[in-house]
Amino acid sequence: MAIDMAQFHQVFFEESFEGLDAMESGLLNLDMGDVNVDDINTIFRAAHSIKGGSGTFGFTAVSDFTHVMETLLDEMRDGRRKVTQPAVNVLLGSVDCLRDMLQAIQTDGEIDRTDVAEHKQALDNELNNLGAADFSEQPAVGSMANNVPLSGVEQEIIGWKIAFSPHLHLLKTGNEPVRMFRELATLGQLKTTVDLQGVPDFYDLDPEECHLSWKLELIGNASVAEIDEIFDWVEDDCDLAKLAIYGEGSSALAVSQQASPVPAVNSSIEPASFEFSKTTEPKLASVEKAGNKEEAKTAAKGSSSIRVDTSKIDTLINMVGELVITQSMLSLLGEHFELNKLDQLKNGLSQLERHTRELQESVMNIRMLPISFVFSRFPRLAHDISSKLGKKIELKLVGEHTEVDKTVVELLSDPLVHLVRNSLDHGIEMPDVRLAAGKPETGTVTLEAYHRGGNIVIEVSDDGKGLDKDKLRAKAIEKGLIDADAILTDKQTYELIFMPGFSTAEKLTDISGRGVGMDVVRRNIQALGGNIEILSELGKGSTISIHLPLTLAILDGQSIAVGDEIYILPLGSIIESLHVKEDRLNRVAGKGETFLLRGQYLPIVRMHEIFNVPSAKTTKLTEGLIVVVEGQGLRCGLFVDDLLGQQQVVIKSLEANYRRIEGISAATILGDGSVALILDIPGLVRLANQ
Amino acid sequence: MSELIEVNDTAPQEAKKQESSLQFLSFTLGQEEYGVDILRVQEIRSWEPVSRIPNVPAYEKGVVNLRGAIVPIIDLRERFQLGHSAYTPLTVVVVLQARMADKTRVMGVVVDSVSDVVDINKKSIQSAPNFGAKVSTEFINGLASVNDRMVMLLDVDKLLKLDGVDDEDES
Numbered sequence: 001m002a003i004d005m006a007q008f009h010q011v012f013f014e015e016s017f018e019g020l021d022a023m024e025s026g027l028l029n030l031d032m033g034d035v036n037v038d039d040i041n042t043i044f045r046a047a048h049s050i051k052g053g054s055g056t057f058g059f060t061a062v063s064d065f066t067h068v069m070e071t072l073l074d075e076m077r078d079g080r081r082k083v084t085q086p087a088v089n090v091l092l093g094s095v096d097c098l099r100d101m102l103q104a105i106q107t108d109g110e111i112d113r114t115d116v117a118e119h120k121q122a123l124d125n126e127l128n129n130l131g132a133a134d135f136s137e138q139p140a141v142g143s144m145a146n147n148v149p150l151s152g153v154e155q156e157i158i159g160w161k162i163a164f165s166p167h168l169h170l171l172k173t174g175n176e177p178v179r180m181f182r183e184l185a186t187l188g189q190l191k192t193t194v195d196l197q198g199v200p201d202f203y204d205l206d207p208e209e210c211h212l213s214w215k216l217e218l219i220g221n222a223s224v225a226e227i228d229e230i231f232d233w234v235e236d237d238c239d240l241a242k243l244a245i246y247g248e249g250s251s252a253l254a255v256s257q258q259a260s261p262v263p264a265v266n267s268s269i270e271p272a273s274f275e276f277s278k279t280t281e282p283k284l285a286s287v288e289k290a291g292n293k294e295e296a297k298t299a300a301k302g303s304s305s306i307r308v309d310t311s312k313i314d315t316l317i318n319m320v321g322e323l324v325i326t327q328s329m330l331s332l333l334g335e336h337f338e339l340n341k342l343d344q345l346k347n348g349l350s351q352l353e354r355h356t357r358e359l360q361e362s363v364m365n366i367r368m369l370p371i372s373f374v375f376s377r378f379p380r381l382a383h384d385i386s387s388k389l390g391k392k393i394e395l396k397l398v399g400e401h402t403e404v405d406k407t408v409v410e411l412l413s414d415p416l417v418h419l420v421r422n423s424l425d426h427g428i429e430m431p432d433v434r435l436a437a438g439k440p441e442t443g444t445v446t447l448e449a450y451h452r453g454g455n456i457v458i459e460v461s462d463d464g465k466g467l468d469k470d471k472l473r474a475k476a477i478e479k480g481l482i483d484a485d486a487i488l489t490d491k492q493t494y495e496l497i498f499m500p501g502f503s504t505a506e507k508l509t510d511i512s513g514r515g516v517g518m519d520v521v522r523r524n525i526q527a528l529g530g531n532i533e534i535l536s537e538l539g540k541g542s543t544i545s546i547h548l549p550l551t552l553a554i555l556d557g558q559s560i561a562v563g564d565e566i567y568i569l570p571l572g573s574i575i576e577s578l579h580v581k582e583d584r585l586n587r588v589a590g591k592g593e594t595f596l597l598r599g600q601y602l603p604i605v606r607m608h609e610i611f612n613v614p615s616a617k618t619t620k621l622t623e624g625l626i627v628v629v630e631g632q633g634l635r636c637g638l639f640v641d642d643l644l645g646q647q648q649v650v651i652k653s654l655e656a657n658y659r660r661i662e663g664i665s666a667a668t669i670l671g672d673g674s675v676a677l678i679l680d681i682p683g684l685v686r687l688a689n690q
Numbered sequence: 691m692s693e694l695i696e697v698n699d700t701a702p703q704e705a706k707k708q709e710s711s712l713q714f715l716s717f718t719l720g721q722e723e724y725g726v727d728i729l730r731v732q733e734i735r736s737w738e739p740v741s742r743i744p745n746v747p748a749y750e751k752g753v754v755n756l757r758g759a760i761v762p763i764i765d766l767r768e769r770f771q772l773g774h775s776a777y778t779p780l781t782v783v784v785v786l787q788a789r790m791a792d793k794t795r796v797m798g799v800v801v802d803s804v805s806d807v808v809d810i811n812k813k814s815i816q817s818a819p820n821f822g823a824k825v826s827t828e829f830i831n832g833l834a835s836v837n838d839r840m841v842m843l844l845d846v847d848k849l850l851k852l853d854g855v856d857d858e859d860e861s
Contacts, residue, residue, distance in 0.1 A: 565742060611744035657795045658753060658762040661743055667753060667760045675741040675755050 010305070012053045013106050019046035020099050021376060027088050027095070028379045035076075035083045043091075044073040050098070061111055062101050068123045069094050075127075089387075090122045092380070128224055159188060159220060160227060161243040165195075165213035170237045172208060181216070183230045188220015219245070306406055308366050316366065319359045326352050364405070364551055371449045371458070372400035374413045378420055378447060385424045392431050392441050393424060398448040404456050405551040411528055412458070412548070415521040419460045419544055420445065422518075427464030427542060437539065439463065455530075455572070456550055461543035467536040469493045494534040498522045526682060528552065529570070529665070531631075555651055557668070557678065559644040560627065562607045563615030566676045567640075568649055568668055573681040575628040575635065577643055582622055593621070595637060597628065603688040606639045610663065610687065617641045631682035638684065651678065663687065710812045714834075716841050717784065717801040720772045724801075725808065725834070725841045730786050732796060734804060737781035751800065756785065763798040769849075775802065788850035797850055808841070810834045815843065 026043040030036075047070045054062035069091060075081035097119040104111045162184075166177065184190050198211040205211075218227070224242065231240055330348045333341060375397050382395040404412070428434075428443035435441055448459045469490065476482045476496045488496075500519040525532045530548035549555070549572070557568040584596045593604040604626065608616035618624050618641060626637040649668035654661060654677075665680035714725035740752030740763050749768035753760050763783060768774055783798040815832040829848040834841050 613742075613744070652758070652760045654753070654760055657760060657797060658743075662745065664744070667741075669755045669758070669760075673755055674739070675753050675760055677741065677743070 009057065009106075012057055013102060014305070014307075016050045016053060016102050017099070019050050020095050020102075022046045024092065024095050024380055025376060027092050028383050030083055030088055032083060032085055032088075037077065040073065040077045040083070044070065044077050047073055059105055061116065062098065062105070065094070065098060065101065065116060065120060068120060068127070069098075072123060072127055087126050090119075090126045092383075094119045094123055157221070157244045159245040160216075160218045160222065161245060162216040162218065162227065163213070163241045163243075164216060164231070164238060165240075166210045166234065166238040168209040168211070170210045170234060173234070173237055175234050175237065177210070177212075177214065180230050180234070181214075184216065184218055184227070187222035187226055188218050191217040191219075193217075217245075306367065306369070312362065312366055316359070316362045319355065319362050323352075323355045323359060326355055360554075364554065365403075367406045367551070367553070368403035369406050369409050370401045371404050371409065371412075371456075372397075373409050374416055375400045375447055375449070377413070377417070381417065381420060382424060382445065385421070389425070390430065391424070391428055392443065393428055394442050394444045396444060396446040398446060399450045400447075402449040402451060402456060403550075404449075404548070405553065407552050408456075408528060408548055408550070411524065412546075415524045415546070416447075416458070416460070418518075418521050419546075420447065423460055423462040423464065423542070423544075427462035427466075429465050433465075451550070452547075455547050457545055457547050459543055459545045461541060463541040466538045466540055466542050467494060467497070467534070468538055472496050491534075494536060497534070498532075529555075531682070553651055555649055555668075555678065556646065557649045558627075558646050559670075559676065560607075560638075560640045561642040561644055562611065562640050563613040563617060565611075565613055565615075566644065566670065566674075567607070568676050568678040569627065569629065569638075570678065570681060571646060573629045573631055575630055577625055577627045580621055580626050580637075585621060595621075595626065597637075600635075602628065602635050602637050604637045604639055605684055605688045608639075608641075610684075629681050629685065631685040634685045636685045636688035638679075649676075649678070711809045712812060714808050714810055714841070714843060715784070715804065716806050716808050716836065717782070717804045719767050719770065719802055722772070723805065723836075723839055723841045724766075725810070725843045726784070726786060726846055727843075728807060730788070730846045732785040732787050735783045735785060735798065736779055737777045737783055737800065754798065756796065756798075759796065761785070761796050761798055763800060765800040767800070767802070769799075786846050786850075788847045790847065790851065795850055799849075808836045810836065810841075810843075818842070 023043045023046045026039050026046070030039055047066050051063050051066035051070055054060075054066065072081070072087070072091065076083050076087075081087075097115055101111050101116060103109070164177070166175075170177070181190065181192060193215045195213045195215065198213060199205070200211065227242060231238070234240075326348060330345075330352065333345055333348060337345070378397070379395055382393050385391070386393040423445045428445065429437070429439075431441045434443060443462065443464055445460070445462045448461070450457055472493050473482075473488070473496070476499070477484050481496065481499050482488070498518050498521075500517065522532050525546055525548070528548055529552065530546055532544065532546050534542060534544050536542035555568075556571040558571050558574055559566050559568055578597075580595050586594045586596070586601065588594055593606075594601040595604055596602075604621065606619075606621075607613070608619065621639055624639055624641050625643060626639055627643070628635060628637050649670075651666045652668055652675075654664065654667050661677075663680055663683050664677045665683070666678045667675050668678055670676050713728040715728050715731050716723055716725045718724070738754060740754050742752045743750060743762075749765045751763045751765055753762050755761075765774070777800070780803075782801050782804050784801055784804065785796060785798045788795050788797065815834050817832055818827040818830040819833075820827065829845050831843045831845040834843060
């Protein structure tokens with residue numbers, strides 16, 4: 001019976017991506033000084049299962065590649081190889097490359113073969129390095145013997161193709177190609193082809209220059225090291241590429257190259273055109289590749305399945321059981337109902353209500369993921385940035401088990417990456433600057449998540465240089481964003497960095513200062529129904545905190561009436577509701593209305609006016625109600641007819657079939673089946689404060 | 691041998707006939723008759739009160755709850771500036787599906803009455819004449835004659851786009 005393997009692909013990909021994450025975090029945790037064997041084992045196991053899985057499913061490119069990684073890891077595990085930072089970096093790069101490969105396969109895209117070849121090359125180099133790096137500790141023979149199988153594929157190497165292209169001055173350094181070839185010939189059967197193309201016209205010929213290049217084919221069981229030994233002296237005076245020839249006559253991959261990184265990469269892709277090309281093409285390719293990578297990442301983002309803890313499912317099943325019992329009890333009651341059983345009915349109904357609510361909660365719970373799904377990418381980011389900029393950074397993660405709705409987790413990741421990158425790049429100073437400022441050399445960036453009320457709070461704080469209020473202000477004036485004599489509170493000054501086109505970075509680096517700005521970050525957070533705040537002290541650091549609702553699907557709402565219409569106000573944004581007296585009301589410039597609340601003048605938004613409700617009961621401010629709401633740190637009073645009641649409402653998108661409406665964030669369905677609109681408080685407050 | 695050829699001959703002809711004719715749901719607005727591709731019609735409902743949406747054109751009547759989805763209701767009479775007619779329980783709402791990019795959107799259009807499902811030969815569809823700026827024919831795909839009546843065939847996708855839905859995504 002034929003089994004359709006494709007049905008297991010999704011699981012394989014999920015497991016592989018998890019494995020890659022595990023490898024990444026394992027690699028980042030490796031302590032060079034004191035390597036924990038368990039850590040390496042974890043990394044090795046992940047690589048091993050990816051290799052096994054990809055082999056099973058016929059993704060040979062992946063399994064071949066992983067095999068090389070595995071070989072390297074195996075040696076580290078056995079203690080045959082020291083764990084060095086360069087090796088870890090190469091492995092990290094390979095993890096990225098592997099992730100790209102898997103994503104390409106998953107989305108039926110093209111595997112970037114240049115990229116794969118580059119990383120494979122790097123791995124091979126690392127493997128071959130062993131000899132040189134560890135000769136002192138290892139018996140030479142052992143390491144030599146290791147070299148051959150290290151080339152990545154189990155097939156036996158039966159020989160080498162070598163492209164040897166000396167630089168013009170080779171002969172002047174006293175080296176003689178013929179001698180080297182003779183030496184090579186002792187290792188096996190040697191076939192040489194000379195390329196005369198580079199030889200100039202007779203009259204231009206300088207006999208002391210070497211214009212020839214050779215292609216050599218060496219059949220025999222020579223090791224890389226033996227060949228390298230021969231070319232050792234001319235390493236810097238020639239372009240050299242070696243390509244292993246495998247049994248059955250297939251020459252599949254380049255194993256080692258020195259001196260010139262370019263040709264080997266090319267030749268490994270197309271063994272047939274085993275040529276040197278001194279063009280800059282590979283560089284261009286890598287630039288393009290970077291762009292493609294970004295695209296691939298966005299495409300692969302947002303997997304549609306969730307892994308759920310079985311205990312959560314068990315709770316759900318229990319809950320449904322309870323519900324069924326209540327339902328049968330109620331239907332029994334309904335069959336022979338007498339008035340004296342009214343109390344029983346009421347009890348039953350309240351039980352039903354309780355169970356429904358619990359059921360709803362546990363269903364929502366299934367969508368909850370620990371925020372570590374987002375946090376887990378930051379150690380890598382910190383590692384990359386600190387090594388790139390030469391900063392010393394410690395990243396602390398606190399509360400990464402805090403659970404948030406899946407959609408929130410997914411939408412949160414981009415803004416957070418931006419914030420963390422800002423902290424790492426702009427916030428933390430260089431080690432010498434920190435020492436000079438009397439701070440520890442190593443900067444600390446803390447990512448913290450915790451629940452507060454119905455919200456989740458995520459804080460990104462650093463002990464870096466903090467925001468310079470005067471600079472911010474000067475910059476905003478220079479850009480014409482504020483008037484020169486504008487009076488701003490500290491908070492308002494920090495808020496400036498959220499304005500579009502505002503960048504405090506003195507110079508743009510390739511880490512930040514491009515792509516999304518803080519205005520986009522704020523917009524994304526607001527789109528999630530949250531807000532973002534900045535606290536900062538010059539020289540001591542800054543803290544950016546994000547407040548978000550736990551879920552985007554359900555909201556605690558207060559229904560309000562404006563004429564015949566019912567709107568829902570998010571409960572969290574309501575401060576208080578009150579009747580105003582005439583003497584508290586003021587007009588600004590004859591138009592804008594304000595009222596005085598405990599010494600603060602708040603603008604009034606007349607709901608019936610801005611929403612054009614024709615049926616409003618009253619237009620006199622003293623007769624209706626003022627609901628004081630807060631959004632984005634600003635307050636205003638909404639003038640409504642009446643407050644109706646509080647209830648949890650299920651959020652339904654207006655945009656799915658319709659479009660975005662100013663002042664409205666979404667819709668919901670009320671108990672009677674009609675639709676009520678949910679007000680967009682920040683939007684209304686902005687409107688009022690304009 | 692000759693029989694075989696005959697059989698082979700008729701089959702493609704029938705298929706061709708099916709291919710070349712399209713089914714449209716026709717409905718009236720005042721004196722005019724319109725048609726929409728029947729494959730885009732999700733259901734036909736009677737008018738029910740809508741929840742008004744603030745600050746939108748008058749022809750966008752509001753939204754209703756269609757089995758959990760929030761669906762906008764558009765008055766086609768008003769959309770085409772044919773005047774307003776009072777709604778009665780007999781007023782018909784045709785729920786249409788429009789495809790935009792890779793998404794499907796649903797909307798309801800208020801029409802006077804639904805008349806028929808008509809087969810229209812593709813070839814007999816004429817392109818809409820150009821009246822210049824006087825009459826907007828943007829959402830009319832073509833004209834067809836059914837029993838000597840002219841039916842204006844609407845482009846559902848464009849109709850929904852004209853309703854002001856941004857096809858640009860927020861992201």
